[in-house]
Amino acid sequence: MWIEICKVCGRFDIDARSIRRASRNAVVPQQATATPCHDRIRDERLDWGLHPRHPPTIMPIRHIVLCQFRPDVPVSAQQDLIDKIEALGKIDGIRFEHFSSGRNVSEEGRSNGFESGFSMDFADAGALTAYLVHPEHQKLGAALVALLESGIDSLCVFDMDIGVHG
Known part of the structure; x- marks a missing residue:
């Protein structure tokens, strides 16, 4: 653009x-x-962080993943895979600054079947891209999809700019 x-x-x-x-x-x-x-x-x-009073900056990105696991997949197997995904942050070439995971606790009834999820914060879009193309991410991503109710259709990924906006 x-x-x-x-x-x-x-x-x-x-x-x-x-x-x-x-x-x-x-x-x-x-x-x-x-x-x-x-x-x-x-x-x-x-760069989507354009503002007339502020020069373009590198914005941190929050990578959010929501999952609909198959009913036959035990919570322990789900957590084991999520722990392996969290461990990716320790691999050379992948760097995320914060990782959190958990089960849906919302009482609103608007989760659309997504009962589990995790998120990680990246310094910028370049760090996220390095994570996405890394072979270990690809391997664990395939393992995650194999445990989901309807494969890739039971996965929701949302990347959000979490930089400070004036």
């Missing part, structure tokens, strides 16, 4: 037609162009 930022007033325009979801935190300056609003520069930015 491209963005034009005015160096004088901080106003910006985004070309939303070219939004791409890959490499959320990459900032790749391209070419400078002059436009009517003061002195604008045109940059390529694949």
Whole structure:
């Protein structure tokens, strides 16, 4: 996606037609162009944390995974696999800063069958990408899907920017 930022007033325009979801935190300056609003520069930015008063920053990402395990899978087997996923944070090349897991305790009745889940915080999208493509993650991910009620359809993954917003 491209963005034009005015160096004088901080106003910006985004070309939303070219939004791409890959490499959320990459900032790749391209070419400078002059436009009517003061002195604008045109940059390529694949960063969703854009704000006219704050420069783009690398934002931490929370990776949330919700699971619908098969009824025949004991809670101990579920927890064993989640413990192995947590241990991935100790492997060279994978770095997450916080891990938590647990069972659904909501009384709202809106869990849609997701009774178990875990989350981990990554320093930035690059750290998350390194985790996602790591062979150990791939192996444990396949093992997790094998224990789910309807395979991959019984898995919900949600990645959330947890950076401070002004």
